[in-house]
Amino acid sequence: MYKKSLLTLSATLLLSVGISLSLSAATLVTNVKGYTLNEQGKLIQFKRLLVDDNGKVVSLDPNKVPAGTTKLDGHDKVLLPGLIDAHGHLLGLGGNLLEVDLRESGTMQEAAQWVAQYAMGHADQEWIKGRGWNQELWSDRSFPNAEVLDDVISNKPVWLTRVDGHAAWVNSKALELAGITNDTPDPAGGQIIRDENGQATGVLIDNAMDLVAEVMPKQSSKLYQAQLKAAGEHLLSVGITAMHDAGIGHHVYDFYLARAAEQNLPVRIYAMLSATDPTLPDMLDTGIIRSSDDFLFIRSVKAYGDGALGSRGAALIKPYSDAPHQHGLLLTQPEDFPKIFQQVLGAGFQLNFHAIGDRANQMVLDEFERTFSSTGGQELRNRVEHAQVIAVEDLSRFAELKVLPSMQPTHATSDKNMAEDRLGKERMEGAYAWKTLIDSGIPLPLGSDFPVELANPFYGLHAAVTRQDRNNQPVAGWYPEQALTIEQAFKGFTLDAAYAAHMEDALGTLTPGKWADFILVDQDIFEVPAQDIWKTKVIQTWVAGEKVFDANTSGE
Template sequence: MTTKKQLKRAFIALTSLGLSAIAPSALADYTILHNANGYTLKKGTGTHQFSTLVIKDGKVVATGDKSIISTYSPAEKIDVQGKTLLPGLIDAHGHIIGLGKNQSQLDLRNSKSLKDALEAIAQYAKNTDGWVIGRGWNQENWPSKTFPSAKDLDAIVSDRPVALTRVDGHALWVNSKALEIAGITKDTKAPEGGEIIRLENGEPSGILIDNAEPLVYQHMPKIDKTEVNKRLDAAGEHLLSLGITSAHDAGIDDLTYQVYLERAAKNTLPIRIYAMLSATDSQLSKQLAAGKKFDNNDMLAIRSVKVYSDGALGSRGAALLEDYQDRIGHKGLMLMSNQELEDVFTQAFKAGFTVNTHAIGDKANRVVLDTYEKVYAKTGGKLLRNRMEHAQIVEPSDIKRFKQLAIIPSMQPVHATSDMHMAEDRLGKHRLTGAYAWQTFLKQGSRVAAGSDFPVELANAFHGLYAAVSRQDKHGAPKNGWLTEEKLTREQALRAFTLDAAYAAHQEFKIGSLEKGKWADFIIVDTNYFEAPLTYIYHTQVEQTWLAGKLKYQQK
């Protein structure tokens, strides 16, 4: 039998003759990336810069300058040619299967008017049979800024159902055929935590908010494991191209739960996934009873529950303490009662699961904080690294309670720059203190875990990094940024998308930085993140993405 030592000797002999019949990686103990402009963060020590990264068996062995290269042999050496090397980015809040679905369905994100949207819908409908399904419309980007109607859709598609989810997922636009199939009429009462927007005569307009959406969803075509796997692969390929090596999937159904477990067992997950069980899934009790789930390669972790407390600001479903400025008499929607929140928190904590709760409005944040505090006193659970997903509008006096109750604010920087004009319309400037308050959270000692909420926003984490440090949109507006006191430094922003996102998933000793013993998840990009002009961050291109020491994406 040929030994490893004999193979090494053969390789040396061949290479001395100018031959390369045996790939270096087949013989090398180490992989060394050198001549890099490398950065990583370390716990409590700020930013560490290096030019050489040493990898073995998928994990980091060392970082340093070129002097360490000779210490590790035999090695496959890769010249990074001075490019910037960063830890793999972690998106702390997204929807993986939803992103994969978006890759193949009608996307209305770029529609600039109702007319634009209708033209895109009509064109898409020509090439599909059955239900016309899509996502991404946003009336705030249209001149009218008003909700569309079933009548608008009926003019282009009336013979089959149309169901189009708003960009934030908290409103559904349907045609009359879909209303008919769902049995929604003038006399239909909206479920608790939902709203059926109505015309002046009381008839349903074609817009369903939050808990009213399932009235139609339950009649839409069901998907199977094959489709879930297809969407997972599409999402994984897209995320790797953006330098995202790990994503926190914010609320999975039982079918996705089964697929994730199967793929983890086969070691075929495309990226690392921290998956949150959905509090609304009928199989939650069974899933909790099955216990926390992990795999040996740290590709999958299921140890938390996603709870939904209110809607979104754009659809006026976020629960507020005071009326919406642009809809007097309306304060938004709580999707669960206080008792329902308390019950699911208690159930999750008793099973040892973390609770990550969607809360956007200031009322929702307060109610959820109250619930955490109440359940801690009865059940415990404070040390589980519980999270508030979004934490967008928080009454200033409640911010300190995040630290007191050990709640991690899981926030999406690009939401601030997408929402800034709409947020002022909804709340008025005088109620924006405590809105998208990243720096305020950090100054009190809270860790901020950053994400994008894809596919609500684009999954590009560099858009989020740019928004975090600039508080500007992609056009550089407003000139000096919006609510500029909440800007992050470049180091703080990168930490939120790496090490602190890992902490929020109980994974800071495995991923999130390039330190000895951690998985070698990293990216090579075309921009010096720490030194390039601010606007360059937004346009950063990922040239390579490595996961566990293996090249998974190469820019063409």
């Protein structure tokens, strides 16, 4: 029954896309345990995959194979579609790979020592940069300070972003270069953390980060290329063949266009224009851009609602449970919402709004509802990026408004040690509510938010299914009623992610007519114990029918 229906589907799609089995050289991947979703989102299996010389899928388990077809033995490995990360920061990942990584630091002092060691080995760098610190994992759970950095590096500025990217830890030299003094006011949507004497401590929240960022050296095409190379190699090694780049300015826009023209992009990029870029109107006027090889697609805008939960920047309706005087920060002020919504939707671009706290989510949903009535644009598959903490009464509105919640499973397992402290027990009912949202009938695109989280998509699949970290904690799962099935999570990293990028016509499944983006892995994620999903290793990665990563020859 399965083979008959699949062959019927294959024949129909072959006619629709004009592919003929009699065309020249094709490739047949044999002897695999293949999985893909069909167009209806149902999981199907196959043993052979036929790819044409253009890098597109011809059929699964074909009855006939054209003469001259190259045959590749999959050696009984598991074959999956290339995975899609629906929310990441490509050059940010590359930058992180080229800077000091503080993710595993256990104390503020240890982090400072790592920075000092890095600086000794990179004496040519004008600024010492890094990322990944998280005070919630340190014993005292207190924000760091400039003084500790000054003790190890005082002659050049230091810039270290928090793991969520919504706070920066700098030394006194950086504060001095930025002109930040005790009298410097907090900018709208930002906060300069100060001690009991009113002195800046060296931690800047959200928009306050811009005060230092403005005096840092500007990015160059050469640096972008190094970041792109590092990020691309890493993503392909973990099975990601496409990603949604959540917020690019005009410099990166121009860089991507140039690389796309040269056919020199390592992974497929669905790029979101940054709503804060002053040239946004010009980029919107240029219109939708989609390269013929589907390596670059630009038809969306990323806007910014609030900050992150860990730094208490997420905008909440009621105060933080562990900081009763704080409600979080709005990075875009309420009076500016209508202009952004009307500008983006009016241009025919999808709007993807960052919202983590329940206030930010509610404001974004309210504005979508108003704009759909006045301007239209509901069919654009607009999104809320993160949709992390939602008022219970707002959960059903995503499906009602056809606004996609773009979520990151490992955020839940990373936040589990502090989220309930920040929110209290009652608000947790609408937090990280994947199952409630998917049951409401809305597609659920999934990603990682790399480099905030590690990019490995199998970590995300594991977190989505188990609601546990990679130490299998907590034993019963963290709010396990919101866990997904492995099929639902797999759909989030494939078909739903493609749908959220208007690319389900070309990506997300290995059905005929789509690009042959696929990976070979060392275990069956649909059969192994759920706690072991994260251990999956990628053996090979193929994009458009070409091998772009091989674990046996990469040295990794």
